[in-house]
Structures are given as structure tokens and as C-alpha cells.
Amino acid sequence: MLLYVIKKEKGNPIKIYKIIKAKHKIRKFRLFDKKYYLKKYPNVKSIINPLDHYIYHGYKEYKNPSELFDNNYYLNKYSDVKKSGHNPLIHYVLYGKKEGRFPNKKSENNSIESLYSRLEKQKKKIKKLEEKIKKQSKIYKIKSINKEKISWQIEKFGDLGIIKKKRNPKLIVSLTSYPDRIYDIHYCLYSLLNQSLKPDEVILWLSREEFKNLEEDIPKKTLQLRKNGLKIKWCDNLKSYKKLIFALKEYPNDIIVTADDDVYYPKNWLEKIYNEYDEKTIVCHRAHFVNFDDSKFKKYKDWDRNIENKNASFLNFATGVGGVLYPPKSLHPDVLNEDLFIKLAPNADDIWFWVMGVLNGIKTKVVPDGYRILNYINPKRELNVENEETLYSKNKNGGNDNQMENIVNYYPQIKNILKNEYSPKVSIIIPVHNTSKYLKKCMDSVINQKLKDIEIICINDESRDNSLEILEDYARKDKRIKIINQVNQGVSIARNTGLKIAKGEYVGFVDSDDWIDLNFFYELYNKAKSQGADLARTFYKYEYPYKRDEEKLNKIIKKRNKEREQLNVNDHSVVIWNAIYKRKYIEKNKI
Known part of the structure; x- marks a missing residue:
């Protein structure tokens, strides 16, 4: 067995040690089942040790070493392993297990993370059901009299x-x-x-x-x-x-x-x-x-x-x-x-x-x-x-x-x-100036928001590229989109132009070279409504051509210590486009 490994690794002591260490862990965790492997794959050559066959040949043919490890699942689940070309089982026993990766779908489903995720989904379903019941009970709840x-x-x-x-x-x-x-x-x-x-x-x-x-x-x-x-x-x-x-x-x-x-x-x-x-x-x-x-x-x-x-x-x-x-x-x-x-x-x-x-x-x-x-x-x-x-x-x-x-x-x-009376839940104001390169991705992320009850106000700040043509094409397909053309006055004046015609309960801003998560306004609106807030804000992340800054979007910026406590949102660095604002609050305070 060792001679075959030495031969395949061309006598490289570091690689030989790595395989020996991996085989030891595979046996320890009982992740290779010889009887299972030979029965399921009868064409495996008997002159080669079955585990060696899997390590050097079987994994490339998408064979599974046992019922406890799913070769295809691991490669499809973890694209970095697939791209590296490493043997998935060796990767799992040497690195993946410590990193919290799963050997098969069943293990993932039974994991604490998966159970928690399913629990959260069930909680959301229950909450929706409770809201529906509450809504219906408001309609049908009746009392009777003592005649x-x-x-x-x-x-x-x-x-x-x-x-x-x-x-x-x-x-x-x-x-x-x-x-x-x-x-x-x-x-x-x-x-x-x-x-x-x-x-x-x-x-x-x-x-x-x-x-x-x-x-x-x-x-x-x-x-x-x-x-x-x-x-x-x-x-x-x-x-x-x-x-x-x-x-x-x-x-x-x-x-x-x-x-x-x-x-x-x-x-x-x-x-x-x-x-x-x-x-x-x-x-x-x-x-x-x-x-x-x-x-x-x-x-x-x-x-x-x-x-x-x-x-x-x-x-x-x-x-x-x-x-x-x-x-x-x-x-x-x-x-x-x-x-x-x-x-x-x-x-x-x-x-x-x-x-x-x-x-x-x-x-x-x-x-x-x-x-x-x-x-x-x-x-x-x-x-x-x-x-x-x-x-x-x-x-x-x-x-x-x-x-x-x-x-x-x-x-x-x-x-x-x-x-003229109708007020959408959120008015989304998008200043646009010569951003045709990014505009389609921006508009796609806005029109496909999970929160459908929105109006989209695009302020074309005298763009000289084909930004206006892109906006007009979107507006023909989606009646929620309004286009306002103005002489170039800059992004601040463009936002104020949008505010003058906004009818939404809340107002949000999106820059035309940005794009947003499809749940962005749904989550912010529901959080604002549940708290009776004038402002709801989230963190954000920057994306560059070759890298991404992974900020957590659901991070709590500042939390109340007691009910109805007013929070100072200036306690941290802020930008205007990662929040929604109650429109009447803006108007009342002449912001």
C-alpha cells in the first residue's frame, strides 16, 4: 500500500505524509467502507487497495467512498474545493471538518445551522399566518347581546x-x-x-x-x-x-x-x-x-x-x-x-x-x-x-x-x-448622470424588489450618454417608474427634485451606479413599521471588479436600551442611500 502511494507521489515526503495522515483520519472517522465501495463499483481493480483506488482514481470518476461521504455533494456544495482539483474526502478530513463543512446532505440538514435556518423560516411562516389570522379576526370578530x-x-x-x-x-x-x-x-x-x-x-x-x-x-x-x-x-x-x-x-x-x-x-x-x-x-x-x-x-x-x-x-x-x-x-x-x-x-x-x-x-x-x-x-x-x-x-x-x-x-x-391620493409604501429616488454602464443592473435590482408597493423616481441630471434611453425603455415596461429631466445641477439637487414629487410613506435613495439586494426595501420597511421608526438604516458593502468588502447587512447599528428610546444615528459614519426615511418627517423638519 505504501509503495503505491510513494509511486503516485513520486517520492515527495511532504505529499506522502499528507496522504498517510489523511488515510489515518479517514479510517478514524470510518469514511471509507471497503465492502460498500467494491460492491457498488465492481469494476475496481482488485490489485489496488480500494482506498488507494478512491484517493487516486475513484474521486475523479465521482465515486463515493462510503454512505457517509457524498463525493458529488461535497464538490457541488464547496466550489473552492472543486476549482482546486483536490480529492474531496482528503480535503474534508484534513481541513473541511474543522471548518464546519458537511460530508453529505443529511449531515447538513441535521446540523445546528440548518435546523436554525429551518426554524427561522418556520417562524416567518408562523408570523405571516399570525398576521393573516389577526387581519381576519379584525374582520369577523363579533359579539352578541343578552336579549x-x-x-x-x-x-x-x-x-x-x-x-x-x-x-x-x-x-x-x-x-x-x-x-x-x-x-x-x-x-x-x-x-x-x-x-x-x-x-x-x-x-x-x-x-x-x-x-x-x-x-x-x-x-x-x-x-x-x-x-x-x-x-x-x-x-x-x-x-x-x-x-x-x-x-x-x-x-x-x-x-x-x-x-x-x-x-x-x-x-x-x-x-x-x-x-x-x-x-x-x-x-x-x-x-x-x-x-x-x-x-x-x-x-x-x-x-x-x-x-x-x-x-x-x-x-x-x-x-x-x-x-x-x-x-x-x-x-x-x-x-x-x-x-x-x-x-x-x-x-x-x-x-x-x-x-x-x-x-x-x-x-x-x-x-x-x-x-x-x-x-x-x-x-x-x-x-x-x-x-x-x-x-x-x-x-x-x-x-x-x-x-x-x-x-x-x-x-x-x-x-x-x-x-393622486394613493401613497406607495416607499418612494425610491434615483439621481442619474452618465451612468449607462451600470444603470441596467441598478434598475433591475430596483424593479425586482420583493416590496412591490413602491414608486421609482428617476432624475435624469442632463446625462450625455444613453442613460435617458435606458430609463425610457424601463419606464415603458414598468408604470411605477417616473422620469424627471433637469439641467445638470448635481446629485443633491436631483434628490431634492425627487423629494418634491414623492408620495411614499417612506423615501429611499439609490445611486445609479449601485445595485441593491432584492429584499433591501422589504426588510427596511417592515423593520421601520414594526418599530414606528422615522428612519431605518442598514450597513452596506462595496463591490469592486476584483474583490468585495463583505460587511454584514443585518448588523444592528445602534440598539434601544428601553422602549421608545430615541437614538442618535450620527454616532457612526452614515451615507444617505443605506436607509429609508419617513417622508412626513422630512417635510415637517424641512430637511
Whole structure:
């Protein structure tokens, strides 16, 4: 055996010693299995020791020395070994094992590093699932009422639920119902007449068509509430639209707050919504956020549900079930066009009223800490346990999307209004001046970001190469890209030009001769949001033609010692393009 090694190594004592040392370690770690090797590769010459055969011949033929060492895996996993031409098993026993390299895929999968990596992936999946559950629970979490207790309270109720001396403008609470629900509407009406802030009127609109015998078809418990201030008014059958349309006609100069007939409202419900009244905005307790991107509406089911948004916005979509306050003259005149709304959106009054507000230039704001978890009178009905039709059940399979499309096709101008209102998560500003050599790589790294909700603002600072042509080619393919041309004024002025038109919640900067990791803005945005931060920053690395400076991107620059502690980001060397900044913070401080 030794003679064969001496021969192959041409008597070189250093190389001979290396092979002898390696063979000793191979036996110690039991990484060569003679029986396995000869059985799996029967063509191996019997005149050569099987281990010597592998060391000098077998590894070149991609043979495995045993079940514990995978020749091909090791070479493919570690490209430096493959490039060196070294025997992978010898490399492993002399160097690789100490360096923490793995002899086969199974060992890698069972390693602490691999287990930790898989654990982190599972944590991310669990976090996403938790966020989804949290989002869904905000939509569907409902409560019920103690009907027996409230029935007793109604019997004892003797207060007047409206004020005698009327406001100017008056505060009108308006709702409707139909025969299938009239049997338990008295619970809802009682909650509206028992508010901490009393309205001027509480009006129940009922259709003559649905209640042919008029008051004879109304339960006694409901009729009795008239002594507490309830008004019952008769009208044509406009389905769910009845709760607002006839009130708008009869009370055009007053404040109207709509309610739903299947909800028991808390005592401070009206007071909270009225406290937010400012004559200029529609106010609601519950709202969705209209996901509108690239002049297209996302499906209704994909809108952000039950939001908490401190700012009034055209994109706040009031849901009638929580209660909505409409100031006088807040809706477009077409709101009363019965033929039109029955044709375009027969079962989507919330969508119709929202569009009428947007067309009239009126934004919607959400009551802070408002009434979001609904107290249903009949939870079984809302959860579809009982076979009773609701607007939700009618529209859940794309009905809202179809009716929204009908309205938008009729009023295409609404897209322009929303487009001006829409704010992406991050505005990415890229100053460009004669960087055509690197620009494509830069743009590819930006348009392919994991965070898709971005706008890309490219400032062409009078480039004299073909940079502008490259930008225009990208802009034709990606509508998120905006190009601004200016006389050459330098990178700082170019960035400020981008800031003037940026609409993003956060702003980031990328130099046109740089490129970024595809998770760059996704990670920074999510970290900033999770901390409520005005700035999120990362480390970076320089890349040169022949070498790379490997800085860790996930290194913590400065960590809080306590909750909400303010950090001084100037405690270390900084550049502008390795961070995102809250746009409103920049504007507020005139940076």
C-alpha cells in the first residue's frame, strides 16, 4: 500500500505524509467502507487497495467512498474545493471538518445551522399566518347581546331618546329594515334611543311594498318605541339604499348618521362619531382601505380591513354597519339618481355612497378608537348559520367587484382622483448622470424588489450618454417608474427634485451606479413599521471588479436600551442611500 502511494507521489515526503495522515483520519472517522465501495463499483481493480483506488482514481470518476461521504455533494456544495482539483474526502478530513463543512446532505440538514435556518423560516411562516389570522379576526370578530336582559331594559325604558330643542344643523339617525328582520329590530332601535349624546331624530324608513298593511305588519315592541322618540316613515322600496336616500331628500341641510338594523350600538356610539364632525369630511367607525394600484382596483376581499387610519383619505372606505356620518351636501348630486344606482350597484350601497363622496371631493376619516368589533343582534345570521340572506352573502363571491367595476366604468374620473391620493409604501429616488454602464443592473435590482408597493423616481441630471434611453425603455415596461429631466445641477439637487414629487410613506435613495439586494426595501420597511421608526438604516458593502468588502447587512447599528428610546444615528459614519426615511418627517423638519 505504501509503495503505491510513494509511486503516485513520486517520492515527495511532504505529499506522502499528507496522504498517510489523511488515510489515518479517514479510517478514524470510518469514511471509507471497503465492502460498500467494491460492491457498488465492481469494476475496481482488485490489485489496488480500494482506498488507494478512491484517493487516486475513484474521486475523479465521482465515486463515493462510503454512505457517509457524498463525493458529488461535497464538490457541488464547496466550489473552492472543486476549482482546486483536490480529492474531496482528503480535503474534508484534513481541513473541511474543522471548518464546519458537511460530508453529505443529511449531515447538513441535521446540523445546528440548518435546523436554525429551518426554524427561522418556520417562524416567518408562523408570523405571516399570525398576521393573516389577526387581519381576519379584525374582520369577523363579533359579539352578541343578552336579549333577555335588554328586553327587560326596553320594558322599563321611559326616557325620550331625542332632544327637544333642535340643533342647527340637526343630527339625524337614519336606518331601514325589511320583513325578515323586523321581528328583532327593537333591540337596535333601543340602542339608538339610549345614546349618551341624543340625536334630533331617529328615523326608521320602511317600504310600503314590503309592509302592505303598514303599521299592522310592524311588531308591537317596535311601535311602542315611538313614545321614546322613534319616527317611522314610509317610502318606496330602494332596498338597502332606503337608509340614506330618503333622509337626504327630506333633510338636505342636516347631518345624517346611518345605522344598520342588525347591530346593537354601544351607548357612546353617536357621541364618538359626532365629536369628529368638522363639516368637511365623512366620518365612520369602521372602514376598509381601498387597495388601488397602477390605476386598478384590487379585489374587494384583498382590501385592508377594519383599518385604523388617523388621516382623512379618499381611500378610506366607510362600511355602513359601523355607522357613517354624512355632513350636509357632502355627496355628489348623482347620489339621488335612483335609476342609475339600481342599474350600476343594486346591492352595494356602501360602494355607491363612497364613490359619491369621492366625486364630490369629500374625504372620509375613521373615528379614533371607534366601534369596530360589532355587537350583532343575531350572530347566527351574520355567520350564515341560518339560511337568511344578507348583503354580505349576496356579494361575497365577487359581487362587490362587479358593481365597483360598473360604477368606475360610468365614472372613470374617479381613477384620477384616487391616483393622486394613493401613497406607495416607499418612494425610491434615483439621481442619474452618465451612468449607462451600470444603470441596467441598478434598475433591475430596483424593479425586482420583493416590496412591490413602491414608486421609482428617476432624475435624469442632463446625462450625455444613453442613460435617458435606458430609463425610457424601463419606464415603458414598468408604470411605477417616473422620469424627471433637469439641467445638470448635481446629485443633491436631483434628490431634492425627487423629494418634491414623492408620495411614499417612506423615501429611499439609490445611486445609479449601485445595485441593491432584492429584499433591501422589504426588510427596511417592515423593520421601520414594526418599530414606528422615522428612519431605518442598514450597513452596506462595496463591490469592486476584483474583490468585495463583505460587511454584514443585518448588523444592528445602534440598539434601544428601553422602549421608545430615541437614538442618535450620527454616532457612526452614515451615507444617505443605506436607509429609508419617513417622508412626513422630512417635510415637517424641512430637511
